[in-house]
Amino acid sequence: MASKKINKKDIAKLLNQWSRDFAVFAPSRESGVATMARWGGKDTGFLDWYRNTVVAPKANFLPQMEEMFRFQKDGEGYHIELPPDGEKQLIFGIRPCDARALAIIDANFKDLYQDPYYLSRRNNAVLIGLGCTSPGESCFCTSLGISPAESNDVDLMLTDIGNELLAEAVSAAGKKLIAKTSGLKAATRNDEARAKEVKKTAHNKVTRKINAEGIVERLLACFDDQGFWEKVAAKCISCGICTLLCPTCYCFDINDELIKQQGTRFRSLDSCAFPVYTKMPMENPRAEKWKRVRQKVCHKYGFFPMSFKDIACTGCGRCVRLCPVNWDITQVINSVPAKTGVKK
Amino acid sequence: MEQKLRNEARALLEQGKVDWIIGFEPGSLKFTTTPLITKDKNDTERLVINPFITNNLANFLTGIKGRVGIVTKGCESRSIVSLIQDNKVARGDVVILGVPCPGIIDLSKVEKLAGKHRDELDDITREKDRVIIKVDGKTKEFPATQAIFDHCLACELPTPKEYDILLGEPTPPIASPAAQENIKKLKQMAPEERWAFWEKELARCTRCYACRNVCPACFCQRCFVEETEPQWVLPAPRWQDNLIFQIIRNIHVAGRCTDCGECERACPVKIPLRSLTREMYDIVGELFQFKSGMDKDALPLLTHYAEQEAEDLFR
């Protein structure tokens, strides 16, 4: 199918049109913090300021906190009630790195047991990608096989070609959506050439690089090098920023609450940076900071690819950008020594 | 100043006067620095002092064994003194390398002044009371007071009072009223509006605990939010629990908080935490004439008392 285009001035109309069938989420800024928020119906200012959200769009699928079910006791014992229907979501403007991240963590939620909460949202969502034209200083997606303005992990991909956005269907759902959508114009050859140019330029603008070559083996080789990890971890303050806001960090916690005979079981994001994450009553296998930092790095770049092939990092740069002490994973990965002959 | 610091730090390590040096080195992004914690004398060559040395390094003191030489701005010196009051740090174990600090540049403010994202700026420099921003080949100048953090505007002790070596000339406080603008605005609201404000702000909280973990005054081995018997707050980011966490955190650090502003700066979702901490700082000052971290011989606020105080709050 030939690609389409839409004038930026008509984006509000487009999102309103989609709002009839979907819960539309688009970049929005509240108190200076960019998030994917419910589309308000008017403000397309994000087309100018939007670089990426602070909270990764994984929050639309794995919320920071969600009710798994409620329970109540009566004369016959406990009754469990599931939360009401979720919505069909349309995420507008997701970046290729974040879309890739969702595809990566799908593996975890599909593996062996299906996770109904995450997967029902994933199965009911449409992703509209928007290519980056000015990747951030902290971005390093190209080192992980991602291009800032190209994606196979969305349903529909948009590219900024000046006054207009070029729209290319990526998946069957994307094609279906285009067919259903009114107000799109056919793109010209010229537009397509322009988009190609934009994508290439964006790609070349990503200057931060990591050396991920043989990283699994390199990490395993230095896994027991306590001195290396202590040095890496020295300035880390064990906060949860880099994990909770990471688009590929999916670890979670489950907790109950009981207020006035009404019980709720919650699931919320958790972080391997916190000592309580692995704490058992009698002992804690990762009580020391360097072990937790090692776990974070090794999970993303070692254990996850060992299990699911992909490195669980997409180079979105959030952790680098948001870290209060500028702990930079790109420096850490680059400093993991090349595999020497030493086997642990 | 930078070179003097490097020499002093190297000498301290070489002479065995300290085991560790804690300072700043250039960060991995433009206009950033990052804490340097090292035992290696050669690393001292990387030490820097510039208008971007944001972190409160006193935070690292409680997690380190041995004697430490530490680069110390005014706010850090107060945090260190507060830790000494609480017997968390022994004065003899730290060599304070005092740095007079005319204020740290707040990149969010600079972005607003320049109308550009920080990634797009070419250079930011500080010249006395001016901040110079270079962008798109053009140069813009602003008074420094417009470009530094609020807590720096409010700073009462830009030059450490407690130090072993002072690098550079003392600098006077700015004491700009702009520093408390947000609190003033809040106080003009009706109580319900204020509560609604905090409810909305804390709804954004992700419970990453960066505010707690960057705070030198938050030195508990185990935080109350991690208690399970009883579980005081749900360990999940619901606004009610987030707000209780912040309220209790502020009560816990009352008399220890030096208004260094790190919690607000560290917050990834920009919750105006300093509007909480600063108010507590002022409450403590008003009720008990207590200023944290000014005098290492003063007794900690919450473990001591005067016979006559705060009686008007009791029936």
Added chain:
Amino acid sequence: MTTTNISPSQFLAQDNVYLPHIAVIEKIIEETPNIRTFHFNFKDKKLQKDFSFESGQFGEYSVFGIGEAPFCISSSPTRRHHLEFTAQRVGRVTNALHRLGVGAEIGFRGAYGNSFPLDFLKGKNLVFVGGGIGLAPLRSLIWNVIDNRGKYKDIDIIYGARTPADLCFKYDLDIWGRDKTIKFITTVDRGDESWKGKTGVVPKILEEAAPSAKNAVAIVCGPPVMIRFTFPVLTKLGFTPEQMLTTLEKRMKCGIGKCGRCNIGNIFVCRDGPVFSYEQIKGFVSSEY
């Protein structure tokens, strides 16, 4: 991602692995002052009939309003009129469990994890080494083996606890002690006047008993410190890493390999374990366990 037409709530209700089954506590046995064994049955009679598990598997048990915690099923799949688990009072959930009485309802998810490799154990001499509450998973297998006695060769059981009062499953210990086909040793770190068994820590007693490694498999479970000291003794006795099995314990939340915390390297204790051979984990025992 393709859009399907399953409505989320349908999806949540169908195969929701996170929904606990309601079970009723039928009997509580006080093993020690802070360890109890709970006998339970599912409220759903059909499930009670259809439910299946293997020795070594575990479940996630809910005390509603307090939370979930994982415990192995300590009864044997060969004895199915009820299920059992054993919990030591150490944290939030176990404290709440110990406050429950007979008739109370709990939630159960499972059975999760792998199990003891019965095919591998068939025709072999089995050496069970247990400490304290670590006997619980072994007990499921021991009864399983006793109920299929013909399939296995010699059985050695070495079980220890800190004091005689800390020995769990005393009713089982009595039976095993009388069983002529089992070589059974109990030991305590510190005895009292009435104590007639051995005195000494489990690894030491194991070394004295010196069971032969020939055609044998050692199955070890106990506190990590006991496990750490037992492997070297077994190695000395000639057991290879493949001949040593253990079940591990980690903090768990989901029980199904999703929530992330129970990993040892790329292995998840909940999904890939809890039963491991020493061969699988030896690289990590020193640093992460």
Added chain:
Amino acid sequence: MIKWLDFMKPETEWEPKLVGFLCRWCSYAGADLAGTSRKKYPANVRIIKVPCSGRVDPLFILKALRLGFDGVLVSGCHPGECHYQTGNYRARRRIAITKRFLEYLGVAPERLQASWVSASEGGKFADVVTEVTRGVKEVGPNQLFAERQGDGAEAKKRG
């Protein structure tokens, strides 16, 4: 089938629920005395006996408000009369900052009150409870931590 319950349904005839943390050495005895000497005072306060007003962690106060209590009263021995010498002095600093801080956040000052009541002041105890209850009645039910419909938290929860 159970309903998604709204915990905070307004009751028809609203009476405030308060929790009172009373020091066992003085205020608790004072409350006893008020009872035995048949002083009339509202029955809105659920009393929790504590060993000293210094035992009252600000967390207790927040937890009570979180659980929906409309007000909290902390009462201990008069300054200088603490059974443990200094417990009430420390309590005074803690309660004072908690009270002022909560007010700043927008909590009505009536919701957290503190008093000194000795074992012999049965009358004062009755007066304090009467006053405190009246004050809380005026500011109305505690909706501070109530779940709001369609607020930001709800959106976050649902994703």
